[in-house]
Amino acid sequence: MGVSDIAEFASAIGATGPVWIRGAGTRVVGPANVRAVESPRGIRFFEPEEMTVTCGAGTCLSELDEILDDRGQYANLGQLRHPHGTVGGALASGWNDQLRLGRGPVRDSLLEVHVVTGRGDVVKGGGPTVKNVSGFDLCRLMVGSHGRLGAIAEVTLRTRPKPRASAWLVVDSVDGSRIEELVGHLYRPSAILWNGLVCWICVEGHPSDIEIARTELRRRGFASQESASGPDLGALPHRWSVSPRAVFEHVGERVGQVIAEVGVGVLHGDQPPPTPIIDAAVENIHRRLKDSFDPEHRLNPGAGDILIR
Ligand SMILES: Cc1cc2nc3c(=O)[nH]c(=O)nc-3n(C[C@H](O)[C@H](O)[C@H](O)COP(=O)(O)OP(=O)(O)OC[C@H]3O[C@@H](n4cnc5c(N)ncnc54)[C@H](O)[C@@H]3O)c2cc1C
Incomplete structure (x- = not known):
């Protein structure tokens, strides 16, 4: 090459x-x-x-x-x-x-x-x-x-x-009144997924980091169990972004129907998002970028919305 x-x-x-x-x-x-x-x-x-x-x-x-x-x-x-x-x-x-x-x-x-x-x-x-x-x-x-x-x-x-160790910890009965407290006591988790009831936490690093996370959860009154993986997000075909602060409210309104990536602001659901996610100003920027990189619109016509396997 x-x-x-x-x-x-x-x-x-x-x-x-x-x-x-x-x-x-x-x-x-x-x-x-x-x-x-x-x-x-x-x-x-x-x-x-x-x-x-x-x-x-x-x-x-x-x-x-x-x-x-x-x-x-x-x-x-x-x-x-x-x-x-x-x-x-x-x-x-x-x-x-x-x-x-x-x-x-x-x-x-x-x-x-x-x-x-x-x-x-x-x-x-x-x-x-x-x-x-x-x-x-x-x-x-x-x-x-x-x-x-x-x-x-x-x-x-x-x-x-590569992290030397990683584990998924699952905590049940985490409702809207407890999620922020739980999140506040985790040290640099790789993922926090939450559906309004259950919280899946991925911790990566040294084996002792995982033990520390488990102990800290227990000390704060959160009983965790280890799982081989996180939730199956493939079963939820729609995903969209909101501000990281707004996920708590969104999940609160659709408990058990969506799974949020806490701290990131992505929601996964079985239904499409309730409101359009791209506003006119963003669309305008997309159009101008497309026009300047590919003035004749010849690259990958329709990509992003066609022939999904
Ligand atoms: C609709 C869709 C759904 C997906 N769903 C999941 C999912 O559920 N879970 C997950 O983990 N990942 C998902 N992915 C990501 C995808 O699995 C990975 O990115 C995968 O590695 C794609 O590799 P590929 O070579 O087969 O890409 P392709 O399927 O062949 O192409 C994907 C797109 O990339 C473009 N493309 C390919 N190569 C180049 C290049 N060199 N320059 C510019 N454009 C290029 C293609 O034209 C096409 O538009 C999804 C991606 C798409 C597009």
Whole structure:
């Protein structure tokens, strides 16, 4: 791989006509009548001491996981995603998992990106080191853009040490009057999920961190049980964001029907959200960004709302 591969990818995308950027197709496939192009694949550099890895966006997630795992590291691209998915697909989807509270959002893992715009130009954003962003933050903009703003060619990701231990603790009978007290006594949990009655807490780190969390809960009068995993969020097909403070009120109104990611502000429910979530001003910004990155609207037509498997 290298510049030539990025250049080849850019030339395959070209500057005219609709084009679909193909990942592994685990979630979304493009329209049959649109030309599909695949991103470069393969790991270019892994620098465990620097905690960075550079790879083609078409690299399979399981290949990346395997290489990082050998050195006790991982890249935060969502832990429940399809193993055969690609790095580019994970970034373009920007699908955060339930450990976002502790691990941060997927967008924070992207340090540097090379993208091909709708004009066929190759643009680089960010830098290969942590805290190197100045000016316009192109990296974050690409995450969750569903390939509508640019085709991701190559990325540098920050890696992290794998936690030595992790556990899910489940606490029953946590109603609206007790949840804030419980949350206040947890030290850096990786997830706090709450449905108005039951609270699932993920703690990661050193084995002693888990024991400390368990002891602290007991001391505050919260009996916890260990569970192999958190709740099955796959059973709740709708999700939407509210302010982190507002989750308590939302769950209070729909006890047992929604599960909130406390501290993050994401709600998962079996019904769609009650009010529209994108206001006109935000939509306007989206339109202007699309027009400037892809003036002819040729990249990934309809992505984000079509052919969901
Ligand atoms: C509708 C949807 C639902 C999802 N649901 C879940 C879920 O329930 N749980 C979960 O953990 N994860 C979920 N994800 C995330 C997804 O599982 C992972 O991101 C997965 O790894 C996708 O990889 P893929 O290569 O198969 O992507 P694909 O399914 O092939 O593509 C996903 C999108 O990314 C675009 N894309 C792919 N590569 C690039 C690139 N190089 N540059 C720009 N755009 C690109 C594609 O055009 C497409 O629009 C969901 C994603 C989507 C889009």
